[in-house]
Amino acid sequence: MKTTMETRTFLNYINGKWSESSSNEVTESNNPAKPNEVVGKIQSSTKQDLDNAVQAAEAGQKKWKKMTGAERGNYLFKVADILEQNLEDIAETMTREMGKTLPEAKGETARGVAILRYYAGEGMRSEGDVIPSTDSSALMFSKRVPLGVVGVITPWNFPVAIPLWKSAPALIYGNAVVLKPATEAAVTAAKVIECFDKAGFPEGVINLVTGKGSVIGQRIAENEQITAVTFTGSNSTGQHIGKTVAARGGKYQLEMGGKNPLIVADDCDIDLAVDAAISGGLKSTGQKCTCSSRVIVQAGIYEKFKQKLIAKVEEITVGDGLNENTWMGPCASKGQYESVQEYIKIGQEEGAELIFGGRPINDEDGGYYLEPAIFDHVSTNMKIAQEEIFGPVLALMKVDTVEEAIDLANDVDFGLSASIFSKNIDHILSFIDDIDAGLVRINSETAGVELQAPFGGMKASSSYSREQGQAAKEFFTTMKTVFVKG
Numbered sequence: 001m002k003t004t005m006e007t008r009t010f011l012n013y014i015n016g017k018w019s020e021s022s023s024n025e026v027t028e029s030n031n032p033a034k035p036n037e038v039v040g041k042i043q044s045s046t047k048q049d050l051d052n053a054v055q056a057a058e059a060g061q062k063k064w065k066k067m068t069g070a071e072r073g074n075y076l077f078k079v080a081d082i083l084e085q086n087l088e089d090i091a092e093t094m095t096r097e098m099g100k101t102l103p104e105a106k107g108e109t110a111r112g113v114a115i116l117r118y119y120a121g122e123g124m125r126s127e128g129d130v131i132p133s134t135d136s137s138a139l140m141f142s143k144r145v146p147l148g149v150v151g152v153i154t155p156w157n158f159p160v161a162i163p164l165w166k167s168a169p170a171l172i173y174g175n176a177v178v179l180k181p182a183t184e185a186a187v188t189a190a191k192v193i194e195c196f197d198k199a200g201f202p203e204g205v206i207n208l209v210t211g212k213g214s215v216i217g218q219r220i221a222e223n224e225q226i227t228a229v230t231f232t233g234s235n236s237t238g239q240h241i242g243k244t245v246a247a248r249g250g251k252y253q254l255e256m257g258g259k260n261p262l263i264v265a266d267d268c269d270i271d272l273a274v275d276a277a278i279s280g281g282l283k284s285t286g287q288k289c290t291c292s293s294r295v296i297v298q299a300g301i302y303e304k305f306k307q308k309l310i311a312k313v314e315e316i317t318v319g320d321g322l323n324e325n326t327w328m329g330p331c332a333s334k335g336q337y338e339s340v341q342e343y344i345k346i347g348q349e350e351g352a353e354l355i356f357g358g359r360p361i362n363d364e365d366g367g368y369y370l371e372p373a374i375f376d377h378v379s380t381n382m383k384i385a386q387e388e389i390f391g392p393v394l395a396l397m398k399v400d401t402v403e404e405a406i407d408l409a410n411d412v413d414f415g416l417s418a419s420i421f422s423k424n425i426d427h428i429l430s431f432i433d434d435i436d437a438g439l440v441r442i443n444s445e446t447a448g449v450e451l452q453a454p455f456g457g458m459k460a461s462s463s464y465s466r467e468q469g470q471a472a473k474e475f476f477t478t479m480k481t482v483f484v485k486g
């Protein structure tokens with residue numbers, strides 16, 4: 001029997017009004033801890049709905065860009081306050097909708113508040129440089145200007161932070177936004193957009209259209225009135241979006257997968273390294289693009305590290321993220337649950353040894369729970385060492401030297417985040433120089449980015465651009481070089 005805890009149906013937000021899709025159809029968003037529980041219903045929108053939102057955004061942006069940065073910033077400060085007031089409700093919705101534990105969901109929502117305040121402040125900062133001209137009677141300067149309408153396509157694993165770290169900079173620099181959130185986290189996203197509505201955002205400046213990626217996401221990529229598209233999600237979808245946007249001359253930014261290594265050198269503080277492998281690899285049920293999925297350990301401490309790791313992973317409690325005692329929640333969806341189990345099977349078939357966990361946990365509500373899994377004897381040619389699993393699976397790999405560890409760490413298509421645990425400055429310096437990763441972390445886990453710093457990866461992890469911090473300005477603005485002569 002289906003239980004509908006939250007009976008609400010969430011609408012699209014277009015031109016400052018909540019509206020039903022022209023399809024008259026809705027999709028249910030379910031709780032991965034209790035798949036029969038409907039968290040809310042969202043609109044199954046059509047291409048026409050998306051095009052309407054883009055029209056509204058185009059009109060809204062014309063007025064929005066005329067405001068001062070300080071005025072735009074004040075709107076974002078208001079949204080931040082409202083999000084903060086609604087933090088408990090939004091965090092709980094997130095936990096119910098995609099399974100992350102409540103403390104993690106609260107932390108993410110608080111991060112959303114901080115992101116909004118950071119970019120609100122940007123409205124008062126420099127928007128260009130004075131450049132000396134070779135003509136002594138002229139003034140030359142650069143001025144950053146908005147792009148126009150920005151399409152934002154987001155995943156389900158950070159349903160508050162990612163929509164905000166893309167939308168807030170887009171808005172502060174004078175763009176209008178059309179957001180298409182992941183279907184599996186669209187109720188949470190709709191609650192975030194309610195904060196913009198309550199803050200009195202001008203019509204058309206921010207719009208929400210929910211619906212299938214293949215329909216709404218695809219149309220965002222195709223619609224020529226959308227100047228730029230920012231995306232986070234899988235590699236296959238990202239590559240497709242990038243090609244589609246590029247083909248029509250648009251700007252795009254892709255943040256995709258990772259296969260992040262954590263190198264544990266003989267000389268490190270082993271307990272800290274164990275904690276980092278667990279926190280970086282298994283928090284959020286391993287569903288972070290920055291999660292540590294390959295743990296590359298030097299032979300001298302391999303056995304000791306493995307024993308300590310198993311002892312600590314044994315203590316992990318798996319369950320509904322709303323329960324206080326839960327450390328790790330369910331996989332976010334049936335699809336993720338099945339895909340992770342498939343990888344665990346493949347790992348065994350390929351000859352890796354499953355030394356801990358990896359089994360589904362029987363649950364009377366049918367929650368998508370898995371025991372955290374640890375594989376030993378993993379070699380670099382195995383799928384579990386090469387592909388993003390996006391689940392609670394750690395692959396242990398043994399090496400003799402730190403040089404070998406770095407080579408192994410680089411032997412994947414991805415290059416998002418990488419850590420080393422070591423006290424040896426030579427090892428640390430060669431790691432900083434030689435690792436192919438956009439985020440280079442020393443004695444710290446691979447996950448957990450800071451909102452004021454550039455975020456993005458190398459190789460297949462990103463499209464060479466960076467988001468967050470000041471890097472966001474590069475993507476969400478273009479430049480005019482102005483030459484003034486009296």
Ligand SMILES: NC(=O)C1=CN([C@@H]2O[C@H](COP(=O)(O)OP(=O)(O)OC[C@H]3O[C@@H](n4cnc5c(N)ncnc54)[C@H](OP(=O)(O)O)[C@@H]3O)[C@@H](O)[C@H]2O)C=CC1
Nearest residue numbers: 154155181182183212213214217218233234237256289390
């Ligand atoms: N880098 C990261 O942070 C993330 C990586 N992933 C990786 O991707 C795997 C699959 O997850 P999944 O949710 O399917 O990821 P997707 O890349 O398919 O989804 C990400 C976003 O893209 C949308 N989308 C889907 N298809 C299209 C399309 N053809 N055109 C435009 N937009 C589209 C989705 O919409 P809709 O939800 O409606 O399908 C969602 O909003 C995971 O197992 C993980 O490996 C997933 C999420 C985040």
Ligand SMILES: O=C(O)CCC(=O)C(=O)O
Nearest residue numbers: 287288289290447448449
């Ligand atoms: O590690 C983090 O804080 C961010 C991770 C992230 O951006 C992602 O998983 O998409």
